[in-house]
Every structure is written in structure tokens, then in C-alpha cells.
Amino acid sequence: VRARVMQVDHSPNVTYEDIGGLEEQMQEIRETVEMPLDRPEMFAEVGIDPPSGVLLYGPPGTGKTMLAKAVANQTDATFIKMAGSELVHKFIGEGAKLVRDLFEVARENEPAVLFIDEIDAIASKRTDSKTSGDAEVQRTMMQLLAEMDGFDERGEIRIIAATNRFDMLDPAILRPGRFDRLIEVPKPNEEGREIIFQIHTRNMNVDDDVDFAELAALADEASGAEIKAICTEAGMFAIRDDRTEIYMQDFVNAWDKIQAESDEDPDTSR
Ligand code: ATP
Numbered sequence: 352v353r354a355r356v357m358q359v360d361h362s363p364n365v366t367y368e369d370i371g372g373l374e375e376q377m378q379e380i381r382e383t384v385e386m387p388l389d390r391p392e393m394f395a396e397v398g399i400d401p402p403s404g405v406l407l408y409g410p411p412g413t414g415k416t417m418l419a420k421a422v423a424n425q426t427d428a429t430f431i432k433m434a435g436s437e438l439v440h441k442f443i444g445e446g447a448k449l450v451r452d453l454f455e456v457a458r459e460n461e462p463a464v465l466f467i468d469e470i471d472a473i474a475s476k477r478t479d480s481k482t483s484g485d486a487e488v489q490r491t492m493m494q495l496l497a498e499m500d501g502f503d504e505r506g507e508i509r510i511i512a513a514t515n516r517f518d519m520l521d522p523a524i525l526r527p528g529r530f531d532r533l534i535e536v537p538k539p540n541e542e543g544r545e546i547i548f549q550i551h552t553r554n555m556n557v558d559d560d561v562d563f564a565e566l567a568a569l570a571d572e573a574s575g576a577e578i579k580a581i582c583t584e585a586g587m588f589a590i591r592d593d594r595t596e597i598y599m600q601d602f603v604n605a606w607d608k609i610q611a612e613s614d615e616d617p618d619t620s621r
């Protein structure tokens with residue numbers, strides 16, 4: 352069970368250079384996650400505890416997972432990922448045990464960055480429904496809080512959680528000593544979008560007429576994940592046309608296509 356829900360990556364290959372438009376967020380992650388891993392003695396000498404857990408929140412596909420991977424890469428830490436939804440929906444009755452396992456694996460692989468995606472699945476505000484699933488979700492969350500609370504020698508393990516639904520979170524997890532550092536990860540602005548286009552076309556054979564600033568203006572509201580999809584799709588248009596060079600028009604067509612798809616099914620808009 353463990354192996355199927357936990358993703359353990361000893362050398363994640365994402366670096367800060369792969370992330371576009373999140374300068375402030377990167378800066379904050381470096382202070383709150385990287386510094387305590389790299390220079391724990393700084394915090395000891397100053398006499399403060401580093402933030403326990405960092406919560407990244409914002410729309411899907413904006414780079415939350417990338418940020419967690421990049422910090423693990425930068426600090427030569429093991430990246431351990433688990434999705435909240437898998438903790439409670441996949442193996443009914445196993446949630447609390449999986450949380451214990453998760454921390455055990457982290458301790459065995461120190462230094463480690465523990466990334467809990469979709470934390471809202473185990474830490475939603477209590478709802479009215481009294482289904483039996485709720486008790487299980489509660490137990491899973493209590494276990495997570497217990498692990499975090501009893502975690503004084505936390506030095507070599509940093510915990511990052513992520514959610515697309517900040518409004519749904521149970522305030523209990525945001526208390527001091529828990530996820531007490533909140534970092535918003537929004538969709539990129541125009542400048543950010545241009546950088547993300549450049550990042551994702553680094554290895555692509557783009558024609559000189561391709562204007563990333565214009566694409567960034569055009570792809571208003573696109574997330575990082577959608578920009579990546581536009582680039583891939585533009586490449587597909589070239590291939591369909593039996594070309595190896597990608598033109599501006601391919602990107603424009605790709606954006607049209609991706610917009611049409613996300614209008615059809617909002618779930619695939621990532
Ligand atoms: P979710 O909430 O859906 O888990 P997320 O915020 O964790 O999303 P990521 O998994 O980090 O999103 O991003 C998905 C993909 O989209 C990345 O692998 C990357 O290719 C691209 N991407 C997203 N944001 C950015 C960004 N800021 N810069 C560069 N690429 C990005």
C-alpha cells in the first residue's frame with residue numbers, strides 16, 4: 352500500500368530556473384524551507400524555531416509541486432509526495448497508518464521534503480454530513496497534527512502542503528506550530544507567462560517569428576500548466592503539418608484548442 356500512494360524521489364530534477372514568474376514565492380520558500388535544512392545552526396543561534404509547515408495555496412497547475420521539488424533538489428533532500436485524496440479515498444481505514452508511514456519514510460530518508468498535495472481532502476472544515484467516511488478523514492487529520500506536534504527535532508524534515516481550496520481548510524491546521532506559513536501561488540501575470548513560455552520552449556525548434564510577449568498577452572488567464580500544454584500542442588501542429596520548425600501560428604492555434612477544451616470540461620483546464 353505504502354509504495355502505491357507514496358512517491359519517493361531521491362533526486363528530483365526540477366530547479367528554480369524551471370519555474371517562471373514566482374520570484375517572491377521562491378524567495379519565501381528559500382527562507383522557510385531551504386535555510387532551515389541548509390543552516391539549522393543559524394536558527395539555533397538566533398534562538399527561533401523555523402516555521403513548522405508551509406502551506407502553498409492557489410489554483411491548479413501554477414507550480415506548487417514544482418516549488419516543493421525545486422527546494423528538495425537544491426538541498427539534496429529526498430522528495431516525498433503523498434496526495435491527501437489518496438490517503439482517505441483509496442485505502443479506506445488506512446489513512447492514519449499511512450500518515451505514520453509517511454513520517455517514518457521521511458525519517459529514514461533525511462534530509463527530506465515531505466509534500467502533501469490536496470491537503471483539503473484530509474483537512475476540510477467539518478461539514479454537516481455524518482457519513483462514516485468523515486470519521487476516517489478526521490482520524491487521518493488528527494494523526495497528521497499529532498505527527499507535526501510531536502516533531503521537535505524536525506530539523507532535517509520540512510513539510511510542505513498544497514491546496515487549491517484554501518477556503519475549505521479547517522483552521523486547526525493553520526495554528527502556530529502547524530502550517531503557520533502561508534504562501535499564495537497565483538496564476539502568472541503577463542510577464543510571468545512570457546517567462547514560462549520561454550522556459551517550456553527551451554528545447555523546441557521555434558521559428559524566429561514567434562513572439563513570446565505577444566503569446567503571453569494572448570494567453571490571458573493561462574496557468575503554467577496550460578502554457579506547457581500550449582507549447583506541446585504547438586509542436587503537435589507542426590508535426591501534423593510535416594514540419595520540424597514551430598511557427599507563431601501553431602502557438603495561436605494551440606491556445607485556441609486548449610481554450611476550447613477547457614470550456615468543454617473545466618476539470619481538464621489544468
Ligand atoms: P496542482 O494543484 O494541480 O497539483 P501544481 O500547482 O502543483 O498543480 P505543478 O504540478 O507544479 O502544479 O505544475 C504542473 C506543470 O505545469 C509543471 O510540471 C510545469 O510543467 C508547468 N508549470 C506550472 N507552473 C509553472 C511555472 N510557474 N513555471 C513553469 N512551469 C510551470
